Amino acid sequence: MVELAVGVIAAALVVAAWEGAARSGMIAPQFLPSPSRVLTALWTMLTQQNLIWHVAVSTARVWVAFLLAAALAIPIGIVMSSYRIVGAALEPMIDFIRYLPVPALVPLSIIWFGVGEETKVFLLWLGTFFQLVLLVADDMRRVPQEFVEVARTVGANSRQVMTDVALRSMGPTLIDNLRITLGWCWTYLIIAEIVAADSGIGYVIWTARRFVKTPEVMAGVVVIGLIGLVTDQLLRLLHRRLFRYL
Amino acid sequence: MSAYVQFADTAKSFGPIEVVRKTSLGLDRNSLVVFLGPSGCGKTTLMRMVGGLDQPSTGSILLGGEKVVRPDRRRGMVFQSYSSFPWLTVERNIAFGMRYRNDITAAEKAERTRHYLELFGLADFAGSFPNRISGGMRQRVAIARTLAAGSDVLLMDEPFGALDALTRERLQVELRQIQIREEKTIIFVTHDVEEAVFLADRIVLFSRRPATVVADIDVAAELGPQRPLEIRETQKFFELRNRVLHLIRHETGAVV
Numbered sequence: 001m002v003e004l005a006v007g008v009i010a011a012a013l014v015v016a017a018w019e020g021a022a023r024s025g026m027i028a029p030q031f032l033p034s035p036s037r038v039l040t041a042l043w044t045m046l047t048q049q050n051l052i053w054h055v056a057v058s059t060a061r062v063w064v065a066f067l068l069a070a071a072l073a074i075p076i077g078i079v080m081s082s083y084r085i086v087g088a089a090l091e092p093m094i095d096f097i098r099y100l101p102v103p104a105l106v107p108l109s110i111i112w113f114g115v116g117e118e119t120k121v122f123l124l125w126l127g128t129f130f131q132l133v134l135l136v137a138d139d140m141r142r143v144p145q146e147f148v149e150v151a152r153t154v155g156a157n158s159r160q161v162m163t164d165v166a167l168r169s170m171g172p173t174l175i176d177n178l179r180i181t182l183g184w185c186w187t188y189l190i191i192a193e194i195v196a197a198d199s200g201i202g203y204v205i206w207t208a209r210r211f212v213k214t215p216e217v218m219a220g221v222v223v224i225g226l227i228g229l230v231t232d233q234l235l236r237l238l239h240r241r242l243f244r245y246l
Numbered sequence: 247m248s249a250y251v252q253f254a255d256t257a258k259s260f261g262p263i264e265v266v267r268k269t270s271l272g273l274d275r276n277s278l279v280v281f282l283g284p285s286g287c288g289k290t291t292l293m294r295m296v297g298g299l300d301q302p303s304t305g306s307i308l309l310g311g312e313k314v315v316r317p318d319r320r321r322g323m324v325f326q327s328y329s330s331f332p333w334l335t336v337e338r339n340i341a342f343g344m345r346y347r348n349d350i351t352a353a354e355k356a357e358r359t360r361h362y363l364e365l366f367g368l369a370d371f372a373g374s375f376p377n378r379i380s381g382g383m384r385q386r387v388a389i390a391r392t393l394a395a396g397s398d399v400l401l402m403d404e405p406f407g408a409l410d411a412l413t414r415e416r417l418q419v420e421l422r423q424i425q426i427r428e429e430k431t432i433i434f435v436t437h438d439v440e441e442a443v444f445l446a447d448r449i450v451l452f453s454r455r456p457a458t459v460v461a462d463i464d465v466a467a468e469l470g471p472q473r474p475l476e477i478r479e480t481q482k483f484f485e486l487r488n489r490v491l492h493l494i495r496h497e498t499g500a501v502v
């Protein structure tokens with residue numbers, strides 16, 4: 001509780017300093033508009049420029065790509081660490097792709113998929129799948145051998161070992177890794193929406209920039225930050241709920 | 247009487263590393279046999295083969311005359327760490343031993359779980375998670391789980407190795423009582439001589455890797471089946487312990 005209060009007070013101080021600096025007139029407002037101007041811009045965007053819709057579009061893109069990545073990465077990661085040969089076959093390739101910066105793949109992705117939704121989902125998927133699959137493989141490797149052996153001894157078959165023991169044992173780190181990669185997905189979203197979109201929060205920011213509407217740009221950034229913060233906290237809460245035993 | 251657990255010319259290598267050299271050894275039913283030997287000598291490997299978790303490279307292992315090919319609930323394992331599932335309560339950890347059995351009803355499972363909760367003094371912790379109870383309690387949970395599963399052979403790999411001295415002592419006494427009362431066959435791996443002598447009906451002493459039997463000591467003949475704590479202070483116990491220590495120093499090739 002004390003920590004939360006300290007955090008809130010510190011943030012308030014920073015905002016107050018920012019307001020003071022902006023009002024002092026030492027910095028041109030197109031570089032640093034005051035927090036109150038940013039708030040006003042945010043209000044206008046919400047009430048007149050359909051910001052909610054843009055946020056919804058972005059969120060949908062992130063979740064579609066993220067769920068596609070997770071749905072593939074979890075089984076593939078598990079198989080990679082369960083069968084050494086599969087791991088040996090896939091790991092070098094995955095490792096290579098994982099180190100490719102997503103922006104470098106934008107042109108290729110546009111050639112393949114055009115500038116529609118597919119490109120955006122593909123880029124986000126690309127940015128998360130290859131990271132996640134290695135994390136899942138690692139989580140699986142960390143399942144204590146003892147758990148698996150106890151289950152086999154009391155008569156669990158392979159499927160039961162997987163569902164009743166391996167997945168349960170991986171649960172906490174798996175959810176944590178999902179939370180972290182979801183954060184990365186937002187980063188790639190902005191890149192994807194800046195280069196090829198006519199909707200979404202990245203598009204809003206980029207358009208505002210063209211007209212040097214700094215308050216709108218900043219309002220957009222604040223919104224992304226808020227979405228990130230709220231999602232992260234919700235997933236942490238879920239983690240605590242699911243894994244009370246920790 | 248023929249042996250219940252029989253190592254028949256059993257040998258094990260991992261690639262080029264010979265871990266167990268051709269061994270034949272028979273263990274009686276309803277006895278507690280301690281496998282003692284320097285660490286890294288192959289004790290765990292021997293026990294895992296009895297459990298069906300590893301296959302011998304040559305030879306075989308027989309349980310009641312039948313060749314062991316895979317793990318099953320007749321042989322329950324108790325490990326030093328990760329012995330119980332952290333996501334299950336104490337009660338559900340014990341019940342896990344029966345989870346995949348279709349031959350008994352849910353009511354019977356609940357009844358057996360209750361029985362072992364009481365037997366191990368765990369009833370008050372039935373709803374607790376393993377992280378909230380002591381290390382000694384956690385090992386009790388693991389033993390209760392194997393008994394609930396209906397195992398008649400318990401394979402215990404340094405199960406008390408991580409416990410403090412007092413807890414360890416208490417669990418040794420309890421284990422000995424339970425072995426007698428429930429008529430179980432127990433293979434108990436340790437490298438602690440004191441623990442070996444206190445618990446064992448019989449101590450099989452192994453050499454440094456590759457493991458071979460270097461001594462076979464009939465402890466029950468000298469200390470009898472009952473092991474109250476005070477036995478540790480008797481001269482018989484003391485002499486036996488020294489004899490085993492001497493054997494370890496001179497026969498196993500261990501660097502102590």
Ligand SMILES: Nc1ncnc2c1ncn2[C@@H]1O[C@H](COP(=O)(O)OP(=O)(O)O)[C@@H](O)[C@H]1O
Pocket residue numbers: 260263265283284285286287288289290291292455
């Ligand atoms: N799966 C394995 N692969 C390769 N070597 C192993 C394996 N399991 C055990 N060993 C080796 O076998 C030897 C005996 O191991 P272990 O049976 O665990 O000894 P102990 O339980 O007596 O300490 C060790 O040198 C260990 O490195």
Ligand SMILES: [Mg+2]
Pocket residue numbers: 286289290291403
């Ligand atoms: Mg060992």
